[in-house]
Structures are given as C-alpha cells and as structure tokens.
Amino acid sequence: MFRIGIIGLSGFSTNHWQNVEEVQRRGGCRIVATAVVDPENHAARLEQLRSEGVEVFSSALEMFDAMRGKMDAVTIPTPIHTHPELTIAAVRSGYHVFLEKPPAATIQELDEMVSAVRRAGKLCAVGFQAIWSPSIQFLKLRLAEGAIGQVQSLACSAGWIRQADYYARAGWAGKLQVNGQWVLDGSANNPLAHQIANMLYLASPDRRRMATPAAVRAELYHGHDLQSEDTAAIEIHTAEGPRCYFLATLCADEQFHPEIAIVGSEGTAYYQMFGQSGIRHADGRIEQPTLDDSVQGPGRFENFISAASANDLDMLRCHLEMCRPFVLAINGAFESSRRTWPIPAEYLRVSGEGMNEKTVIEGIDAAIPQAASQRRLFSDLGLPWARRSGTFDLTGYTKFPQQFQPGPEADKPAPGQLPFG
Numbered sequence: 001m002f003r004i005g006i007i008g009l010s011g012f013s014t015n016h017w018q019n020v021e022e023v024q025r026r027g028g029c030r031i032v033a034t035a036v037v038d039p040e041n042h043a044a045r046l047e048q049l050r051s052e053g054v055e056v057f058s059s060a061l062e063m064f065d066a067m068r069g070k071m072d073a074v075t076i077p078t079p080i081h082t083h084p085e086l087t088i089a090a091v092r093s094g095y096h097v098f099l100e101k102p103p104a105a106t107i108q109e110l111d112e113m114v115s116a117v118r119r120a121g122k123l124c125a126v127g128f129q130a131i132w133s134p135s136i137q138f139l140k141l142r143l144a145e146g147a148i149g150q151v152q153s154l155a156c157s158a159g160w161i162r163q164a165d166y167y168a169r170a171g172w173a174g175k176l177q178v179n180g181q182w183v184l185d186g187s188a189n190n191p192l193a194h195q196i197a198n199m200l201y202l203a204s205p206d207r208r209r210m211a212t213p214a215a216v217r218a219e220l221y222h223g224h225d226l227q228s229e230d231t232a233a234i235e236i237h238t239a240e241g242p243r244c245y246f247l248a249t250l251c252a253d254e255q256f257h258p259e260i261a262i263v264g265s266e267g268t269a270y271y272q273m274f275g276q277s278g279i280r281h282a283d284g285r286i287e288q289p290t291l292d293d294s295v296q297g298p299g300r301f302e303n304f305i306s307a308a309s310a311n312d313l314d315m316l317r318c319h320l321e322m323c324r325p326f327v328l329a330i331n332g333a334f335e336s337s338r339r340t341w342p343i344p345a346e347y348l349r350v351s352g353e354g355m356n357e358k359t360v361i362e363g364i365d366a367a368i369p370q371a372a373s374q375r376r377l378f379s380d381l382g383l384p385w386a387r388r389s390g391t392f393d394l395t396g397y398t399k400f401p402q403q404f405q406p407g408p409e410a411d412k413p414a415p416g417q418l419p420f421g
Helices: 013-025 043-051 060-066 080-092 107-120 134-144 164-168 193-203 296-310 321-337 364-374
Strands: 003-007 030-035 055-057 073-076 096-099 124-126 151-161 213-222 231-238 243-249 251-264 267-272 277-281 348-351 358-361 391-393
Touching: 003 013, 003 060, 013 030, 013 296, 030 060, 043 055, 055 060, 060 073, 060 080, 073 080, 073 296, 080 096, 080 107, 096 296, 107 321, 124 296, 134 193, 134 251, 134 267, 134 277, 151 193, 151 364, 193 231, 193 243, 193 251, 193 321, 213 321, 231 321, 243 251, 243 364, 251 364, 321 391
Parallel strands: 003 030, 003 073, 030 055, 073 096, 096 124, 151 243, 251 358
Antiparallel strands: 151 251, 213 231, 213 391, 231 243, 251 267, 267 277, 348 358
C-alpha cells in the first residue's frame, strides 16, 4: 500500500486532505503522517487521526526525518515561499512529492528544486491539474492536429472578486517577499495561475510540454493596499510562435470567470472555466463536445500515486520540470513591469467594512474583455492609470530579479507567519 503524508490541516491543506482521503477510501493509498505547527487549534481532529494510526509531528522536517522507511510520499500544500526548502528536503529524505501550484516564486529556486529531484531519483508532481482536464486535453489534441491551422495567439480574460478577508487569511497573502524569501503572490502567480499554465500548454504542439517564453511585456497593478499585484496585463512571446495574453483582476465589480480565446490561421477555439469549450472552423462548423471538468480532485492524486509507485516520470500529468516555462513567464512579467504599481484612489471604489471591504477598479470589467479581444495591454487602451512598460528578453535568464524593484516595505516580517519547516 502506498503510504503518504500531508503537511498541515488548515488553509489549502484541507483540499489535499479531502482528495487524498477519497483516494484512501478507494483503496489507493494510506495516510500515515501529518505535520501540524498549531496543534492547539486542531485538538479533536488530531485525536481522531491518531486513533486511525496517523503519526503527528510538529514540523515537516521532523516528519521527514522520523518517517524514513515508513512513508513513500508527501504532499506540500504550503505557502509559495516554503516550496523550495520543503521540496528539496523531502526528496533528499527519500520521498516523492506532490507540490501545490505555483511550484516556486523564482526561476533559480525552480532550477535548484529540479536538480535536487533529479539527484534524488524521485518524482515531483505539481498541482496544475487543469491542463489535464477533459476540456484542455480536447483542445490540446485538436490544436496539435491542426484543427484551426497555425495557432497565432491565445488570450485569457478573468475578473474575480477578493475582499479584505482574502488578504487577511495569511501573513504571506499579497506579498512580494516574506522574511527575505520571494513570494510574488498575486492574480498571475496564485488564484489565476492555472490560466497562464493552460495557455502555455496549449501554445506548445508537444503533448508533454508548455511553450517556452522568449520575452514578456507586462503591467502589474494593485487596487488593494498590497506589496504585490492584484491586476495584471501580460503579453508572453513564446519561442514556438504563439503569443499569450493574460488580462485579469481580483478587483472586479461583478465576477466573471476565466475564458481563453485562441486564434489560428484557419479558425478559432475557446475555453471557458465552468463553461463550454470548443472549436470554430473557418467554414462555420463548431465542435463543442460535452465534457466534465469537475472530476479533477482525487484524479490528480491517483495519477501521482500511480506514477510514484512505478517511479515513472512519463506517467505524471504535470511534473516540476514541465512547469519551468510558467515560472519563467511570471518572473519575466515582474521584470518587465519593474514595480507593482498602485491604482490611484480616484479610480477606485471601496465599499463594505472590515473583512467584507471590497475594492473595485472603475471600468475594469469592461477594460479586460476589450484588451483580451484586441490583444493589447491596459496602457495600449489608454487607460488613465496605466503605465507603459518595455519588453523583457528572457534569453539565458536564470535569476530573479534583474530590474524588478520591490520597494523597501516588501521585506517586512509577516505577522503570524507559520514556520512550516
């Protein structure tokens, strides 16, 4: 029986617990350990887990050391800036890893992690499960077959609402750095990161790869009082040819879910999160199969367990090295923007109180679809608060940052930060 440990009991760890427990009920694994840094907040739950034979530790590193020979893998659903240390420590201790997205904040951390995983001879899956959803896989197959000719561009538009409670949930939320470590938390590198990964994946003709960013032009803003961004306009030039456009905000007035529009030389394609996906041929024909994208939860862990049991990288749906283009694109976006720019107060509308406070960028709900349809950034539309940026060349890029300037406030210690390691 495949033995697995899970770090944490709260936050996004609850998602891992729900899904891995479902796999356990199906007989696919056994949860043998957990690391909990705040046991006083989970007394009843921990008592239950101990009664089920789950060993409990006060830190991930303690768990890694004590469970040698008694555990096969670990899931890491922890804050972004903890991913490098925990992943490297886990594989060096002899465990396969399921790592939540995004895999790392910087390209140098990602490369160090990949090197450690290779040397250890272990597998590291990454939770970009959306690329293996039925909708994305349908589009990937049809695009590779030339259904719309040569893919020329892909554009994602998305408007989500995040109130004050979202940023109060954790000391690292909305941060650029925490205690000297890069986080780069924001719309592009956290809640809507799946859509950048989806576009890079669809832009590559290779079923097992994302397209490689060659250069990035980006504008990063924040309507909330943040270090990092909550509103992004990103243009990614890929080595394979297609350009990817990411237009998104967490300061929408009315929420609209991500959509990706794909333009080819002989037709178009489209993807809608929680909606339809399909192909529009040049002759007017439409392919719109009935697909169910709601079954991704336990399936991603079942795939990981099967691949880890066989120690077969080719079986993994999404692995660490496959995600390098995503991290490269994120780093390029911050480099191009040079800073995360505050939206002036006269263009904001704030309502609600306390944890329900909502910040809206006036006009953003209309600007995002317009920019996406025209393949333009916010400054290209002439929005009064937008700042034009230059294109950042990613040729030979191996270390972040080069021209991004976080500002002196970015490295303040995060209050209440949990020491997962």
